[in-house]
Amino acid sequence: MPAREAEPFPRAVLDVLAAAADRPVFEHGTRVVTGGDLLDLIARIANGFRRKGLGPGDGVALLLGVTVEAFATILAAHAVGARVVGVRPGLTDDQVRHLLGLDIKLVVEDADLTGLRQNSPASLLCDGRPDDIARLIHTSGSTSAPKACAQTYTSMTNAWAARPEAWPPAIRELARRLDRYLVFGSLSSQVMFEYAVITLTAGGVVVVADDPADAITRHEATARVITVPALAKLVARSPDLPTLRALLVSGSPLTVERHREALEVLGPVVFHGYGQTETGMISMATPSDPPGTVGTPPVDVEIRDGEIYVRTPAQACCYWGNPEESAEVFVDGWVRTRDLGHLDAGGHLHLTGRARDVVIVNANLHHAGPIEQVLAEHPDVAEAYVVAVPDDDTGEAVHAFVVPRRDREPALTELRVLVTARLGAACAPVRVTAIAEPPLAPSGKPDKRKLS
Incomplete structure (x- = not known):
């Protein structure tokens, strides 16, 4: 049969x-x-x-x-x-x-x-x-x-x-440490939900934390998801966490220094994952992998002109109702991550930048284009250019460079109110700089890499 x-x-x-x-x-x-x-x-x-x-x-x-x-x-x-x-x-x-x-x-x-x-x-x-x-x-x-x-x-x-x-x-290796895994924030989060499934499969307990602050201690948790900024704050406190066995770092890359410091202060508990909504998990560094890497990918990875393309068993097939962007990202069975990186001689994946024009705030991706469009609607703004800047609280934040209209420099508070109302507080600029004109690339297009 x-x-x-x-x-x-x-x-x-x-x-x-x-x-x-x-x-x-x-x-x-x-x-x-x-x-x-x-x-x-x-x-x-x-x-x-x-x-x-x-x-x-x-x-x-x-x-x-x-x-x-x-x-x-x-x-x-x-x-x-x-x-x-x-x-x-x-x-x-x-x-x-x-x-x-x-x-x-x-x-x-x-x-x-x-x-x-x-x-x-x-x-x-x-x-x-x-x-x-x-x-x-x-x-x-x-x-x-x-x-x-x-x-x-x-x-x-x-x-x-x-x-x-x-x-x-x-x-x-991670599964052996998921005795008590904390969930919080939203189960519609792909990361939060799927680590919960792994926990159940590994024989552990999913523990709901109504307030994630100090939840590891209160719930005697062995594992939780954490963003890079939250990890930095935890390391600065150098707390005593006797039950902790796995911190699942997600949302943005760890620098070599941040990664090494976390391992030194918290011990061998840092698991640094790399993945996308489009792909699911691409790779994960265990505590024994070199700091600054995201481990050895267990899925198909190709580096094309410095950009990472991947193929995973659980990847998405398209963007719903968006054939144009689908065609750009989902290419012949591969997913174009629009992240930059390379594989070293040991097969470890290093992330070196983003080909996408985005700002990552609290591990959530925000595209610069829509923010620029809203800023340009302000009566005192002729042109707007958004870049990501490091932020101790959110990982990254929005810095807006604006060309004033009629020499009237817009107020930061007004721009924050405008963007917050349209796109949410995470997209609101924390800093605004007035410029006469944007720097240009040899092609004649604005070169935001020169804005800082």
Whole structure:
């Protein structure tokens, strides 16, 4: 007889929970949830979705906090084969409206979960169709129309998070340290969600931290995600963290000095990951890898004219509704990262810059173009050019160079109010410099590399 085809995502995760029937898998305050409890919750919510007519190919938007029910709802939506759009906190009203307009059949908020969980638990079937889009993850909050990475059910089924036999060496090492993994912020975060799946698969407990400050100590956590600025602050405090075994550094590259200092102060607990919404994880440095690298990639990597191209089992297929940018980034089965880097003789990947014109604020990508367009709408601004500057609190921040209109230099406060209202506070400039004209490249185009 021919081999039985594997059921689509989230079957592998559901199998993990079934095997953990009597074992604690989630903890939120005094509440402890076993694998069997979570599986029952997923089945009830999935049945509720089906009763509402949600099925394969239908869009569902999730505006949820960080709870056991939120995690169950994500898996239940995938079980019925829906196209899941997670709406993270901090977006402007216009951005939320855009995401809710992506052919959405059902919108689910925290208040809806009480009713959904009251359904009887039906059989947990996985109805995702291979070529259907399983989820849309928006890459940026810097424009009213964020790009949405479209990942198929085949791609999510091929992902290795819930399949230990497919774990690359760095993930196998990490998995041994995920006894108590903190989740906070938003489960619509690809990083937050997928490390939670690895934790469950590795036999650990996902611990909800309502407030991430000092959560490692309060919850006796062994692992958490952390941004580079937050890591720098933690290192400066040099705290005693006896339970900590893994800090998952995400969002922006660590310099050699920052990386080495973190290892010296905190011990061998720093795992420095490199990935993109478009690709999933590309590479990860373990504590034994050279500082300043992001480890040895377990996926296909090519360096083309200094730019990194990758091919991963779980990569997205396109940007939803954006064929122009899709054609630029998704090229013949490869993903053009628009990051610059090189591989050393030992196969370690070094990141050296970005080909993209972006600012990374608190590990979120914000494109400079939309910010420049909004700034140029101010009556005192003729032209605007945005660059990223280092920031101790957010990693990077926006520095705007403006050509004043009629010699009227605009006020920083006015520009911040304008940008915040349109694009959100993360895009607002922290500094504005008036210039007579921008420097030019030999081509005659403005050369923002010369602005500083």
